Amino acid sequence: MKQQRPLLLARSIVKSFGPTSVLKGFDLSIAAGEVHAFLGGNGAGKSTFIKIISGQHERDSGTLEFDGRELGGSSVSPVDTGAIAVVNQELALLPHLSVAENIAMPRLHRATGIYSERASRAIAVEALSLIDPQFARTSVGRLVGDLTLHERQLVEIARSLGSGAKLLLLDEPTANLTAAETGRLFAVIRRLISETNLAVLFVSHRMREIRQIADVCTIIRDGKTAVDRSPLDAITDREIVDFMGQSGEPDQRAEAQADEAIHVRSAAETESPVGDPIIVKLDDIQLEIGPGAVIGLAGAPTGPSALIEALTGIAGKTQWDIKRKGAFVKYSGPSAAARAGVGYISGDRANKGILATLPIIDNLMAARRVIERRRIARNEEIKQGQSLLDALKIRAGSLWDLPSTLSGGTQQKILVARWLTLKPHLLVLEEPTRGVDIRTKREIYALIRKLAAQGTAVVWWSTEYVELVELCDTVLAFDLSGNPTAVLRHSEVNETNLADATGMAA
Ligand SMILES: Nc1ncnc2c1ncn2[C@@H]1O[C@H](COP(=O)(O)OP(=O)(O)OP(=O)(O)O)[C@@H](O)[C@H]1O
Ligand SMILES: [Mg+2]
Structure with a gap:
């Protein structure tokens, strides 16, 4: 490999949050012109490190150099000058401002400090066009608060793709994107690299993507560098998972705990017997969602969202015809x-899933409280909460910590945990493994399979075809305009058919 002076050099970085020691002497170096995959299990400290580089957290100790200068202290931060651009894992857009304002504000501030509506729109259209020209034309005037999670992710990425950055920090930017959008993002990244010698630090739990875009990887484990700048060609997926280590092989004790946690009886279990299939129909597409089935939804977000909103009572009006026991179902x-x-587990974890101001225990018990509509004894809640934490190997200080102290993937596990004890007859999931590391993904698959084995019908929307192929007996595919195009069954559920039926290459 070419010997160059690193653009970013981090040595012996240490960072703790109170008693939680996260980085324990972590090293990482990034060269100009490379895509550097930053890998590690949930809660390993990836986002923490990114926030240290981008000045959102202070390191306790260690040296951090960017472009030959020490970062931190009183000097002007490269984030303020635009030399370092960042897309955080939890999006940071202002909902009451327009798309144009959100994209342009930080840059206008740098140039003149004067806000111009016209200039903002131009900047925003240019930035968004890099990823999605049509979305650029239709969205700049809209309020960010009215956008879907998916659209907000595009806006956040566009905001970071401005001119002038030398280092781009992308903390799971593709977690909400379809394969097609990810492909466009990667094309932009490659172009920027060839034109400007940009360096990219890229966090993702999607192995295939990592191999598509990244040149080298650094793996963090137990707060230290487990693998330092390995070329991706020189390391296998298996080795990567082994180096990430962390939760260990799924151990039998945890499996037993999971069984116990899931089998906790509740009032809902007796009130919502499983058994009757739900029939959903639109034009000539008909799908039976029977007990124990795991049904996938694939395609651009519009189609799956519309069906999910109808199934979960969010939509006031729907085109779908939904029946159970011969009668229309509408909530x-x-x-x-x-x-x-x-x-229902919403894909919009930050806005529609996690209750940010309430402790973990309330987050875990939220669905049960809504369903049972009675006061549940505190002791019972604590016991159940603790058994869920153990079963899902959720690493939290205590049940009274706020969710903001948990890593992104760990928050996702809390959302899944909410429904495990309740045995719904239908469980609707939007990207339930978003941001979840490879090992934990398998644990979530196993939990969902167990629920299905007990009779719950599962509807699972994923933008990852591999996941649908691994998990689903049947997949309902939608085209780019949101129309259902095909119902694939059993051996028909493969990546080629999914790409054909959705009009989106994998
Ligand atoms: N503000 C905070 N207060 C307390 N603890 C925190 C805070 N932020 C992060 N942590 C803890 O630091 C550890 C590392 O979290 P971080 O978000 O950096 O993980 P990550 O590698 O990005 O994981 P993921 O893949 O799930 O996003 C976790 O144990 C988390 O609970
Ligand atoms: Mg993270």
Whole structure:
């Protein structure tokens, strides 16, 4: 490999949050012109390190050089000059401002400090066009608060793709994107690298993507560098997973705990017997969602979202014809759906999933409280909460910590945990493994399979075809305009058919 002076050089970085020691002498170096995959299990410290580089956290000790200068202290931060650009894992857009304002504000501030509507729109259109020209034309005037999670992710990325950055920090930018959008993002990254010698630090738990885009990888484990700048060609997936280590092979004790946690009886279990299939129909597409089935939804977000909103009582109006036991099914809202035995895990973790101001225990018990509509004894809640933490190997200080102290993937596990004890007759999941590391993904698959084996019908929307192929008996595919195009069954569920039916290459 070419010997160059690193653009970023981090040595012996140490960072703790109170008693939690996260980085324990971590080293990483990034060269100009490379895509550097930054890998590690959930809670390993990737986002923490990115926030240290981008000045959102202070390191306790260690040296950090960027472009030949020490970072931190009183000097002007490269983030403020635009030399370092960052896309954080949890998006940081202002919902009451327009797309144009969100993209342009930071840059206008740098140039003149004067806000111009026209200039903002031009900047925003240019930036968004890099990833999605059509979205650029239609979205600049819209309020960010009205966008879907998926659209917000595109806006956040566009904001970072401005001119002038030498280092781009991308903390799971593709977690909410379809394969097609990810492909466009990668094309932009490659172009910027060839034109400007940009360096990219890229966090993702999607192995295939990492191999598509990254040149080298650094793996963090137990707060230290487990693998330092290995070329990706020189390391196998298996080795990567082994180096990430962390939760260890799924151990039998945890499996037993998971069984116990799932089998906890609740009122809902008796009230929402499994058994009757749900029939969903639109034009000539018909799908039976029977007990124990794991049904995948694939394609651009519009189609799956519309069906999910209909199934979970979010949509007031729907084109879908949904019946159970011959009668139309329609709920007045998500709580009514929950009480009728329909579980829902939103893909928009930050806005529609995690209750940010409430401790972990309340987050774990939220669905049960809504369904049972009674006061559940505190002791019972604590016991169940603790057994869920153990079963899912959720690393949290205590049940009274706030979710903001948990890593992104760990927050996702909390959302899944919410429904495990309730045995809904239908569980609707939007990207439930978003941001979840490879090992933990397998644990979540196993948990969902167990629920299905007990009779819960599962509807699973994923933008990752591999996941749908691994998990689903049947997949309903949608085209780019959101129309259902095909129902694939059993051996038909493969990546080629999914790409054909959705109009989106994998
Ligand atoms: N503000 C905070 N207060 C307390 N603890 C925190 C805080 N932020 C992060 N942590 C802890 O630091 C550890 C590392 O978290 P971090 O978010 O950096 O992990 P990560 O590698 O990005 O994981 P993921 O893949 O799930 O995103 C976790 O144990 C987390 O609970
Ligand atoms: Mg993270």
